[in-house]
Amino acid sequence: MDRRQLLKVAGGALLAPTVARGDTYPGRPILLQVPFPPGGAADVMARLVARKMSESLGQPVAVENKPGAGGIIGAAAVARAAPDGYTLLLSTTSTHSLAAAIKSSLPYDPEKSFAPIVEIANGKSVLLVSSASGIQDVASLVKLMKSRGAGNNFGSAGVGTLAHLNGEAFKRAAGVEMTHIPYKGMSLAVQDLIGGQLTMMFDSAVSALAVLKGGRIRALAVAGRKRTPVLPDVPTLIEAGVPGFDMEAYFGLWAPAGTPAPIVERLNGVLNAAIASPDLRTEITNLAADPAGGTSAAFAERVARDRRKWKQIIADAGIAPE
Incomplete structure (x- = not known):
């Protein structure tokens, strides 16, 4: 074998492990971390996705909940994990857009600490009022709130949460005054x-469904581009007269930064096939979400666009970074 042939063989040997990592992946079980408590929309979504991934990849995909600090603790744990495709993160707008917009510092870089894999779905929030208030639609709510001046308030699970920022965006878009009450x-x-005690509030549609069935609260509108089939008679806020109010939240899958491209591409293909399957599409729709899918690059752009939007909303509301 001459020197040129020897170099060619040696070069191929050096490249082989990189290719093999994509071709042979996965060779052992995968851990899918959810940075929120069990039972919530992200947890349910993760378990649906894990089942489909396991079927396609031929390896168990275990879901682990690691809640705390609005998802930041669990996201940070995945950012520190080995970039080998065996520790993944299913997360939401909270960890990669809202946290980046409102936190002065984070234990990870939302843009540089992760390899985006795919956008799984878009979740819906709903505008809620008490049924006892007698308010039947958004126009009546806005009229009442304007007549009260500053005597309105809304609630959320804390400063910087999606419910809080949806409320701030509504206040500006509808031209009303109200005070945020964190719980x-x-x-x-x-x-x-x-x-x-509260005039109105936003909550995720999937969380609100059980309470809505009890009849004590009423959903006036959906904060997204289109209605959700689980609440077919509830209009979007745009339909209800609040122009441009599109505050859909995303669910997405991430790997630690540095995960080999062949692994990211394999996972993207598996997830797109799963999202296209009729059974998973139905299950996602039942969570008041719209199935998404697409390329990793498209997901990264969606996240960046979302981050810019929330930063602007926070600036307009005069909320100081924490």
Whole structure:
């Protein structure tokens, strides 16, 4: 074998492990971390996705909940994990857009610490009022709030949460005044809404469904581009007369930065096939979300666009970074 042939063989040997990591992946079980408590929309979404991934990849995909600090603790843990495709993150707008917009510092860089894989779905928030208020639509709510001046308030699970920032965006878009009341959990805010201590609030549609069935709160509008099939009679805020109000939240899958491209591409293909399957599409729709999919690059751009939007909303509301 001459020197040129020897170099060619040696070069191929050096490249082989990189290719093999994509071709042979996965060779052992995968951990899918959710940075929120069990039972929430992200947790349910993760378990649906894990089942489909396991079927396609031929390896168990275990879901682990690592809640705390609005998702930041769990996201940071995945950012520090080995970039080998065996520790993944299913997260939401909270960890990669809202946290980046409102936190002065984070234990990870939302743009540089992760390899985006795919956008799984767009979740819906709904505008809620107490049924006892007698308010039937957004126009009536806005009229009442304007007549009260500064005597309105709304609740959320804390400063910088999606419910808080949706409220701030609504206040500006509808031209009303109201005060934000932070709670230690959305269930406490809902109870005060029912009791008349809050004028209105936003909550995720999937979380609100159970309470809506009880008849004590009413959904006036969906904060997204289109209605959700689980609440077919509830209009979007745009339809209800609040122009441009599109505050859909995303669910997405991430790997630690530095994960080999062949692994990211494999996972993207598996997830796109899963999202296209009728059973998963139905299950996602039942969570008041719209199935998404697409390329990793498209997901990265969606996240960057979302981050810019929330930063502007925070600036307009005069909220100081924490």
